[in-house]
Amino acid sequence: MKTRNTPVAPGGTIGIVGGGQLGRMLALAAARLGLKSCIYNDAPDAPAFQVTPHALVAPYDDLNMLSAFAEVCDAVTFEFENLPAHAIAHLAERVVVRPGAHALAMTQDRLTEKTFVEKLGLKTAPFFEVSSAEQAREAFSKLNGKGILKTRRFGYDGKGQAKVTSAEEAAKAFESFKGAPAILEGFVDFSYEASVVAARSADGGFAAYDPPENEHENHILRRSSVPSRLSAKQVENAKAIAKAIGDALDYAGVFAVELFVGKDGELLVNEIAPRVHNSGHWTIEACQCSQFEQHIRAVAGWPLGDPIRHADAVMENIIGAEADAWQSLAASGALHLYGKTESRPGRKMGHVTRLKPLTKP
Amino acid sequence: MKTRNTPVAPGGTIGIVGGGQLGRMLALAAARLGLKSCIYNDAPDAPAFQVTPHALVAPYDDLNMLSAFAEVCDAVTFEFENLPAHAIAHLAERVVVRPGAHALAMTQDRLTEKTFVEKLGLKTAPFFEVSSAEQAREAFSKLNGKGILKTRRFGYDGKGQAKVTSAEEAAKAFESFKGAPAILEGFVDFSYEASVVAARSADGGFAAYDPPENEHENHILRRSSVPSRLSAKQVENAKAIAKAIGDALDYAGVFAVELFVGKDGELLVNEIAPRVHNSGHWTIEACQCSQFEQHIRAVAGWPLGDPIRHADAVMENIIGAEADAWQSLAASGALHLYGKTESRPGRKMGHVTRLKPLTKP
Numbered sequence: 001m002k003t004r005n006t007p008v009a010p011g012g013t014i015g016i017v018g019g020g021q022l023g024r025m026l027a028l029a030a031a032r033l034g035l036k037s038c039i040y041n042d043a044p045d046a047p048a049f050q051v052t053p054h055a056l057v058a059p060y061d062d063l064n065m066l067s068a069f070a071e072v073c074d075a076v077t078f079e080f081e082n083l084p085a086h087a088i089a090h091l092a093e094r095v096v097v098r099p100g101a102h103a104l105a106m107t108q109d110r111l112t113e114k115t116f117v118e119k120l121g122l123k124t125a126p127f128f129e130v131s132s133a134e135q136a137r138e139a140f141s142k143l144n145g146k147g148i149l150k151t152r153r154f155g156y157d158g159k160g161q162a163k164v165t166s167a168e169e170a171a172k173a174f175e176s177f178k179g180a181p182a183i184l185e186g187f188v189d190f191s192y193e194a195s196v197v198a199a200r201s202a203d204g205g206f207a208a209y210d211p212p213e214n215e216h217e218n219h220i221l222r223r224s225s226v227p228s229r230l231s232a233k234q235v236e237n238a239k240a241i242a243k244a245i246g247d248a249l250d251y252a253g254v255f256a257v258e259l260f261v262g263k264d265g266e267l268l269v270n271e272i273a274p275r276v277h278n279s280g281h282w283t284i285e286a287c288q289c290s291q292f293e294q295h296i297r298a299v300a301g302w303p304l305g306d307p308i309r310h311a312d313a314v315m316e317n318i319i320g321a322e323a324d325a326w327q328s329l330a331a332s333g334a335l336h337l338y339g340k341t342e343s344r345p346g347r348k349m350g351h352v353t354r355l356k357p358l359t360k361p
Numbered sequence: 362m363k364t365r366n367t368p369v370a371p372g373g374t375i376g377i378v379g380g381g382q383l384g385r386m387l388a389l390a391a392a393r394l395g396l397k398s399c400i401y402n403d404a405p406d407a408p409a410f411q412v413t414p415h416a417l418v419a420p421y422d423d424l425n426m427l428s429a430f431a432e433v434c435d436a437v438t439f440e441f442e443n444l445p446a447h448a449i450a451h452l453a454e455r456v457v458v459r460p461g462a463h464a465l466a467m468t469q470d471r472l473t474e475k476t477f478v479e480k481l482g483l484k485t486a487p488f489f490e491v492s493s494a495e496q497a498r499e500a501f502s503k504l505n506g507k508g509i510l511k512t513r514r515f516g517y518d519g520k521g522q523a524k525v526t527s528a529e530e531a532a533k534a535f536e537s538f539k540g541a542p543a544i545l546e547g548f549v550d551f552s553y554e555a556s557v558v559a560a561r562s563a564d565g566g567f568a569a570y571d572p573p574e575n576e577h578e579n580h581i582l583r584r585s586s587v588p589s590r591l592s593a594k595q596v597e598n599a600k601a602i603a604k605a606i607g608d609a610l611d612y613a614g615v616f617a618v619e620l621f622v623g624k625d626g627e628l629l630v631n632e633i634a635p636r637v638h639n640s641g642h643w644t645i646e647a648c649q650c651s652q653f654e655q656h657i658r659a660v661a662g663w664p665l666g667d668p669i670r671h672a673d674a675v676m677e678n679i680i681g682a683e684a685d686a687w688q689s690l691a692a693s694g695a696l697h698l699y700g701k702t703e704s705r706p707g708r709k710m711g712h713v714t715r716l717k718p719l720t721k722p
Contacts, residue, residue: 010687010698028389031412033691034698034711051392053414286671288646288695288716303692310647310672310716326371330394331664334649337371337395350395355649355671358719 007301008074010034013054014296015073015095019046021338021348022079022276025284027051029292035300040069047339048079061087070094077253077299081108081274082154098202098252098299099274106249107274110152110183120244123268125260126186133171139184140170146187149173151180161219163187188268190260194228196238197280199254199294199304200246207294207307208239209287211259212315214279220346224279224315226286227360230261237267245272254295256280278348282313285334285353311355323349368662369435371395374415375657376434376456380407382699382709383440383637386645388412390653396661401430408700409440422448431455438614438660442469442635443515459563459613459660460635467610468635471513471544481605484629486621487547494532500545501531507548510534512541522580524548549629551621555589557599558641560615560655560665561607568655568668569600570648572620573676575640581707585640585676587647588721591622598628606633615656617641639709643674646695646714672716684710 008014014030016023019041027037027048038054039046049055054072058065061084070076075096081104088101107113114127128139130149140147149170151160160180162173174182193216198208213228214221230238242257256277258270280291289297289305297304318329320343329335333354343349369375375391377384380402388398388409399415400407410416415433419426422445431437436457442465449462468474475488489500491510501508510531512521521541523534535543554577559569574589575582591599603618617638619631641652650658650666658665679690681704690696694715704710 007688010684011700011702024392028392028412031385031389031700032695032697034687034700036411036700049414050397051389051412053410053416055414285649288672288714293695297691303688305691305695310718311649323371326395327368327664330658330666334393334654334666336393339372339392339395339397341372353649357671 005301008035012036012074012300013038013072014299015040015069015076016048016079017060017076017083018079019048019055020079021047021340021350023048024051024338025281025292025336026077026079026276026296029290030296032293033296033300033302035296038069038073040065045341050339060084063087063090066090067094075299075301077295078104078275099255100250100252103249103251103255103274107272108153110150110271111181113272114183116248117245117269117272120248122241122244123266125188125268125270128184130170130174130182130184133174136170136174136182136184137167140164140167143184143186148185148187149177149182150185151177151182153180159219188260189263190268191263192229192261193270194230194238194259194261194267195224195256195277195279196242196259197254197256197277197283197291198239198242198246199291199298199307200251201298201304202252202301204247205304206243206246207304208242209280209283209291209307210309211235211238212279212282214258218346220319220348221278221317223317224282226282226309226313231265234261234265234267241267241269245269249274253298254280254291278317278351279315281336281351282315282353283307283309284336285355286311286313309358311358313353313355315351315353317348318350318352320345320347320349326350366662369396373397373435373661374399374433375660376401376430376437377409377440378421378437378444379440380409380416381440382408382701382711384409385412385699386642386653386697387438387440387637387657390651391657393654394657394661394663396657399430399434401426406702411700421445424448424451427451428455436660436662438656439465439636460616461611461613464610464612464616464635468633469514471511471632472542474633475544475546477609478606478630478633481609483602483605484627486549486629486631489545491531491535491543491545494535497531497535497543497545498528501525501528504545504547509546509548510538510543511546512538512543514541520580549621550624551629552624553590553622554631555591555599555620555622555628556585556617556638556640557603557620558615558617558638558644558652559600559603559607560652560659560668561612562659562665563613563662565608566665567604567607568665569603570641570644570652570668571670572596572599573640573643575619579707581680581709582639582678584678585643587643587670587674592626595622595626595628602628602630606630610635614659615641615652639678639712640676642697642712643676643714644668644670645697646716647672647674670719672719674714674716676712676714678709679711679713681706681708681710687711
């Protein structure tokens with residue numbers, strides 16, 4: 001077992017499970033710090049394979065390959081939260097894994113996550129466990145006529161979600177999930193969405209970025225803007241929510257808390273993402289230490305960077321065929337393309353961040 | 362021959378000759394734009410090899426390997442200016458090379474460079490060709506008692522330079538260069554040093570960063586700061602000098618013009634570096650488009666990025682054993698380490714940039 005309490009020295013290797021754009025941007029951030037990256041991905045031709053000579057291709061539950069991966073890495077992290085629990089445990093027996101198994105388990109399941117958030121005294125939409133069509137009907141009757149049925153696990157970008165407006169619709173939606181355990185959430189009539197992207201170090205240090213305001217289209221993030229419309233008091237509350245969650249999970253790394261901003265100004269926790277987050281991409285240009293570098297610092301046991309923002313910023317995702325306009329996008333701002341060869345509808349191909357002089361620090 | 366006038370599309374490959382820290386940071390910038398990098402270096406274990414799976418190790422004049430390199434690249438550039446002329450010509454017959462052979466030839470030789478600058482009507486220190494000990498003595502007699510003898514080619518970080526205060530010293534210094542052609546420059550009693558880092562696109566577009574003020578120690582850059590002490594008028598002049606040079610060289614890419622700021626406020630051209638420059642590293646954090654991304658954009662035929670600065674910045678080099686303090690350096694700012702395994706005295710191991718809120722835009 002490698003030492004857990006000393007930082008990974010320059011020249012060491014950070015293992016990143018998942019080779020998509022988040023893994024790619026994490027590897028680029030590690031390189032700035034003089035750290036190597038080894039990417040573990042279950043398919044060849046992953047975007048992150050283009051930015052390091054160290055890569056492994058194997059299924060995410062291949063214990064032999066995970067052992068080999070642990071062997072060459074000084075610390076391991078993830079670009080996504082849905083690794084099988086036994087694979088995480090297998091890694092964690094061999095190498096420092098950040099965030100840890102507990103935080104991942106807590107956020108992999110919407111029911112566990114929401115229950116955890118509620119126990120911390122934080123506000124969420126009303127929610128009910130749904131494991132049968134009958135339970136779906138019953139849960140719906142406790143709502144005010146509108147809800148969203150979601151699978152408990154493996155949902156992202158609106159996948160595994162259905163809006164329902166009657167008990168019958170709720171039952172049918174559950175059946176469409178083919179037996180997958182679900183959760184019925186009450187519909188929240190919010191003003192807008194925001195998020196806090198924050199970092200916690202293994203020794204309890206905490207650093208939160210200015211919370212962006214987020215706009216979605218077809219369940220996919222379209223745009224994140226800083227500053228948001230949140231008041232100074234709301235910003236303070238949002239950061240306190242993130243801190244409470246990070247501390248309770250004994251978290252190490254960057255995480256995001258997605259928030260609904262109610263019409264009364266109240267902040268409701270929607271979801272916790274135990275990883276760098278799309279709504280934090282603007283930190284690459286607008287902050288001295290991006291969310292990606294911040295995560296690598298926390299994973300490697302380095303001091304956290306300063307999250308202060310030096311410019312206003314709007315980040316827009318480039319989705320599917322929108323990437324064909326790369327020349328005009330490059331002329332319009334800081335263009336990031338993820339190295340994906342095929343542009344499918346709904347696929348995140350890149351993003352563009354546009355800075356403006358700081359208005360509200 | 363590959364097409365010269367169409368930009369390199371995302372997914373294309375930028376060839377970078379030289380795998381040191383500049384090649385490494387160029388490759389990281391290319392990756393942001395969805396471009397691949399192939400690094401050509403004459404020794405294994407180059408810092409840039411850690412950030413791409415595509416690398417070639419061969420002498421810089423190995424024409425077969427250069428052909429193979431040209432074959433896999435859509436455009437080629439350099440991290441240093443001292444490639445043999447016939448190697449550049451060999452590459453340029455096979456692939457787009459930016460900057461071109463002409464600009465490289467012009468700046469590889471201090472005498473050619475200074476003559477070129479003088480012909481543009483720009484000010485430099487007085488200079489004289491020195492090809493013999495006798496010529497050294499004679500040239501010295503034309504100065505006001507102080508000068509610097511420099512080899513015409515292959516000098517950097519103070520190597521191949523000697524301060525001289527008598528005709529005899531000038532002759533001896535020339536002999537210590539073992540027959541290498543030299544140039545004797547008059548000593549300039551300047552207030553401070555500055556530089557302009559600027560980009561020119563193949564179609565004549567121009568973008569200059571705010572000129573930093575530079576401090577050297579033992580002939581090595583210690584610190585670059587923006588804003589500098591230059592007045593708005595001097596900043597304008599500095600950028601105009603860079604534009605005149607870029608246009609006259611029909612340059613494509615990023616280049617730097619090192620300046621002496623005279624006690625009378627006059628700007629004297631010291632040196633032209635046909636590449637990204639150490640005094641421009643602060644652009645990574647303080648600008649939306651860093652000098653590295655800007656260079657890749659110009660090389661790939663993409664639109665130039667916005668060089669506007671969003672924060673004040675001080676960049677300090679980390680030299681030799683100073684890198685041992687990486688933990689406190691990481692706590693103090695944006696730390697960049699170059700992945701060099703051995704720290705020799707005088708070797709640039711990394712740099713740290715510290716941002717502060719913008720004072721003077």
